[in-house]
Amino acid sequence: MSYLKKDTPIPEPMDCRILTAALNLFVEHGFHSVSVHDVQKDANVSIGSIYKHFGGKEGIAKALYYHLLNEFEEMVNDVTEEDLTSRERCNKIIALLFSYTESRRNIVSYMLYAKHREFLPDEPPICSSAPFIAMRNIVQQGIDSGEIRSGDPWVIAASVFGGAIRMIHLRLDGVIKEPLTEFYDEVVDCMWQGMTPAAAPGREKRRAAR
Amino acid sequence: MSYLKKDTPIPEPMDCRILTAALNLFVEHGFHSVSVHDVQKDANVSIGSIYKHFGGKEGIAKALYYHLLNEFEEMVNDVTEEDLTSRERCNKIIALLFSYTESRRNIVSYMLYAKHREFLPDEPPICSSAPFIAMRNIVQQGIDSGEIRSGDPWVIAASVFGGAIRMIHLRLDGVIKEPLTEFYDEVVDCMWQGMTPAAAPGREKRRAAR
DNA sequence: GTCTATACGCTGATAGAC
DNA sequence: GTCTATCAGCGTATAGAC
Numbered sequence: 001m002s003y004l005k006k007d008t009p010i011p012e013p014m015d016c017r018i019l020t021a022a023l024n025l026f027v028e029h030g031f032h033s034v035s036v037h038d039v040q041k042d043a044n045v046s047i048g049s050i051y052k053h054f055g056g057k058e059g060i061a062k063a064l065y066y067h068l069l070n071e072f073e074e075m076v077n078d079v080t081e082e083d084l085t086s087r088e089r090c091n092k093i094i095a096l097l098f099s100y101t102e103s104r105r106n107i108v109s110y111m112l113y114a115k116h117r118e119f120l121p122d123e124p125p126i127c128s129s130a131p132f133i134a135m136r137n138i139v140q141q142g143i144d145s146g147e148i149r150s151g152d153p154w155v156i157a158a159s160v161f162g163g164a165i166r167m168i169h170l171r172l173d174g175v176i177k178e179p180l181t182e183f184y185d186e187v188v189d190c191m192w193q194g195m196t197p198a199a200a201p202g203r204e205k206r207r208a209a210r
Numbered sequence: 211m212s213y214l215k216k217d218t219p220i221p222e223p224m225d226c227r228i229l230t231a232a233l234n235l236f237v238e239h240g241f242h243s244v245s246v247h248d249v250q251k252d253a254n255v256s257i258g259s260i261y262k263h264f265g266g267k268e269g270i271a272k273a274l275y276y277h278l279l280n281e282f283e284e285m286v287n288d289v290t291e292e293d294l295t296s297r298e299r300c301n302k303i304i305a306l307l308f309s310y311t312e313s314r315r316n317i318v319s320y321m322l323y324a325k326h327r328e329f330l331p332d333e334p335p336i337c338s339s340a341p342f343i344a345m346r347n348i349v350q351q352g353i354d355s356g357e358i359r360s361g362d363p364w365v366i367a368a369s370v371f372g373g374a375i376r377m378i379h380l381r382l383d384g385v386i387k388e389p390l391t392e393f394y395d396e397v398v399d400c401m402w403q404g405m406t407p408a409a410a411p412g413r414e415k416r417r418a419a420r
Numbered sequence: 421g422t423c424t425a426t427a428c429g430c431t432g433a434t435a436g437a438c
Numbered sequence: 439g440t441c442t443a444t445c446a447g448c449g450t451a452t453a454g455a456c
Contacts, residue, residue: 032242
């Protein structure tokens with residue numbers, strides 16, 4: 001059942017084999033380029049089973065999405081419950097995301113790239129789903145406690161996590177060749193320099209183009 | 211011919227009507243969910259013309275991609291040729307990207323979300339294509355001239371543009387309701403606070419989790 | 421519960437008239 | 439150069455045997 005956790009204990013045969021096969025195929029070829037037959041073949045089950053369990057291709061994608069979203073949320077919640085400062089929580093989330101990108105590449109890719117609108121017509125986009133809101137809330141707490149400069153919560157959250165997320169994109173696209181974990185210190189350092197309340201008032205700026 | 215430029219002068223009837231229709235359909239429904247018949251209907255041309263001009267659906271997607279990529283590259287090159295500091299160049303690119311996201315939403319969405327691997331099997335991913343490399347080079351010049359803190363060029367580039375790109379994603383997903391231009395000052399300010407060479411040595415850090 | 425075989429619609433692509 | 443009519447193949451989904 002556990003995809004994100006390191007110690008996957010060999011999941012229930014049927015459902016999970018289907019989900020795992022679908023995940024890999026979706027990421028490698030794209031949702032619409034994969035047929036139910038492809039999944040069926042890869043998972044060593046029959047088409048009937050797939051329709052019995054998930055009701056079709058969209059059903060698989062939905063189940064996969066919610067399952068992974070849930071695990072992601074648990075991860076963020078775990079970090080939230082630890083006794084850490086807001087900054088340490090942000091850092092930990094970034095570290096975990098980097099780590100997962102290396103060890104569970106396809107999962108991160110699916111959650112980051114999949115156009116969920118395609119199979120979840122009227123579901124909130126991933127950016128406004130629970131775990132991302134939790135991340136924004138961590139940032140909000142940091143603002144309230146004075147650890148992080150104040151401002152629009154989404155802007156601050158985008159500034160905190162934007163660099164790291166961009167690094168993940170570059171890594172998934174093959175632009176960056178080395179494991180992300182090597183860049184963790186530098187990314188986090190760059191980011192916090194701009195997020196300290198002390199730095200907020202701004203000196204020497206106000207010369208921006210445009 | 212000009213999609214990115216503000217003053218689109220009513221393009222050549224045929225080719226551009228097809229490309230425009232395809233762009234909107236691709237963005238709204240996804241590449242694979244759109245049939246050639248859909249494009250044909252929307253563009254008010256016949257299937258024959260489409261196959262004559264573009265050779266099929268993939269041909270349309272490719273033409274669209276290269277066309278827009280080219281315009282994007284021109285935009286970056288224009289900024290590069292202006293007499294500005296590296297920082298001002300970065301700011302101007304961010305300002306232009308924000309502006310285009312508001313005025314030419316589908317174009318930005320297509321370039322940002324489209325999985326180009328699907329129709330460009332062995333083409334470099336967008337992140338390593340010419341305009342993005344040009345952006346990284348601007349950052350590199352800033353590092354060389356001492357305007358920007360030193361470090362791995364991709365990390366620094368990700369830190370410079372990551373927050374802004376994240377804001378674009380949030381805006382395209384409908385999470386952010388107000389025009390991006392309203393957030394420009396704050397985004398740029400946050401970012402440069404972390405990018406100044408003076409700030410690089412690092413004080414009070416080295417407490418990162420993980 | 422699991423499988424196989426089959427039906428039906430849609431999509432990409434072409435041939436040939438105008 | 440542009441269009442219409444048509445085809446062949448694939449992909450989803452189902453019905454029914456085991």
